Amino acid sequence: GESVGLHLPTLSVQEGDNSIINCAxxxxxxxxxxxxxxxxxxGPQFIIDIRSNMDKRQGQRVxxxxxxxxxHLSLQIAATQPGDSAVYFxxxxxxxxxxxxxxxxxHLIIQP
Amino acid sequence: EADIYxxxxxxxxxxxxxxxxxxxxxxxxxxxxxxxxxxxxxxHLIHYSYGVNSTEKGxxxxxxxxxRIRTEHFPLTLESARPSHTSQYLCASSKLAGGNNEQFxxxxxxxxxx
Numbered sequence: 001g002e003s004v005g006l007h008l009p010t011l012s013v014q015e016g017d018n019s020i021i022n023c024a025x026x027x028x029x030x031x032x033x034x035x036x037x038x039x040x041x042x043g044p045q046f047i048i049d050i051r052s053n054m055d056k057r058q059g060q061r062v063x064x065x066x067x068x069x070x071x072h073l074s075l076q077i078a079a080t081q082p083g084d085s086a087v088y089f090x091x092x093x094x095x096x097x098x099x100x101x102x103x104x105x106x107h108l109i110i111q112p
Numbered sequence: 113e114a115d116i117y118x119x120x121x122x123x124x125x126x127x128x129x130x131x132x133x134x135x136x137x138x139x140x141x142x143x144x145x146x147x148x149x150x151x152x153x154x155x156h157l158i159h160y161s162y163g164v165n166s167t168e169k170g171x172x173x174x175x176x177x178x179x180r181i182r183t184e185h186f187p188l189t190l191e192s193a194r195p196s197h198t199s200q201y202l203c204a205s206s207k208l209a210g211g212n213n214e215q216f217x218x219x220x221x222x223x224x225x226x
Contacts, residue, residue, distance in 0.1 A: 009152075034214065042117075043202050043217030044155070078192065099145055099157040099170055100215060107152070 012109040019077040021106045023090035026071060032093040034100065035064060035075045039086045047075070047088075077108075085110045115139050118203050118218035125193055126226050132198030133188045133221045142208035144186040145215065148172060149200045161186055162208065193225045 013019045025033075031052040036044035050057045050064045050073075058066050063076040073090050087107045091100040116137040125131060137144065142163045147155040147170075157170030158224075161180040175197070176190050190197055200222045204215040 036217075041219075043204075043219050046214050049214060053195065087152070091155075098168065099160050100155075101148075101171075102147075102154040102156075103225070104154045 006086040008106055009104070010107045010109065012111055013080050014111050015080060015082060017080055019075075019080045019084070019108060021075045021077075021088050021108065023073040023075075023103050024071060025073065025090075025092050025103075027092065027094050027101075028068075028071070030094050030101075033064070033066065034071050034091045034093075035062075035073075036082075036089045036091060036102075037086045037090065038105070044089060080108075080110055082110050082112075084108060116203060116205055116216050116218040118201075118221050120221060121219060122222050122224075124224045124226065127192075127194055129193050129225075130224070131190050131193055133201055133223070135186045135188070136220055137186075137203075137205040137216070137218075138184060139205060139216065140183065141205035141216075142183065143206045144180065145204040145206075146170070146176075146178060146186070146188050147202040147204065148174065149202055150222075151200070155202060159188065173197075193223075195225045198223060198225050203205050 002008050034049040035047040038044045048064050050058045061078045065074045089105045089106040090104045119134045144161045146159040148158050148186035149155045158172050158174040159178040167178050178188050200220045202220045203218040206215045
C-alpha cells in the first residue's frame with residue numbers, strides 16, 4: 001500500500017559530523033512534507049517543512065531536500081550535537097487529506 | 113514550545129474502566145487531532161476536528177470517541193478500556209487554512225491498561 005517510510009530505523013553518527021536521514025514516499029498526490037523530531041517522553045516537534053513546488057529548503061543547521069522524480073525526501077543536520085539525539089519522522093500531507101501520514105521514524109544516535 | 117497540553121501524562125488502569133484523556137490548546141487553532149503511537153513506531157491518526165461540534169474519524173479505526181464543545185478543548189474517551197488500548201496518545205492542533213500547516217503536538221499521554 002501507499003506509505004511514507006524511512007530507510008533506516010537507526011542511524012549512528014559522530015558528534016560534529018553531518019547527519020542525513022532519508023524518507024521515501026509513494027503517493028504522488030502528496031504536496032506538503034514535514035520533518036518532526038521526537039525526544040523520549042515528548043511529543044513530536046516541528047523541524048522544517050517543504051512544499052512540493054520546492055526542491056530544497058534550509059533552516060538553522062537543517063536542510064530538507066525533495067526529489068519528486070524518485071519520491072525521496074531527506075533531512076540533513078549539520079554539525080550534529082548530542083541534543084540532536086531523537087527519533088526523526090517524515091510526514092506527508094496528501095492533497096485533500098485531513099491529517100498527516102507519518103513514516104516509521106529513524107532513531108538518531110550521537111556518538112561522542 | 114507549543115501551547116498544547118495533555119493530561120494525564122501517564123495513566124495505568126484496569127480493564128473495563130472508563131477514561132478520558134484531556135487535551136487543550138491556547139493558540140486559537142480550529143483543527144485538532146488525536147494520534148495513536150506505539151513505542152518506536154509511526155503515528156496513526158484516529159480522530160480529528162475542524163472546529164466546535166465537528167468530529168471525524170481518522171485513518172486508524174479506534175474504539176475511542178471524541179468531543180469538541182469548545183475550540184480549545186478536545187477530550188478523548190474510552191468507555192471500557194482494554195489491554196489492546198495500551199499505547200501513547202498524542203494530541204495536536206493546527207490552523208484551519210488548508211492542510212499545509214504545521215501541526216503542534218502535546219507531550220502525549222502514555223496509557224497502560226492492565
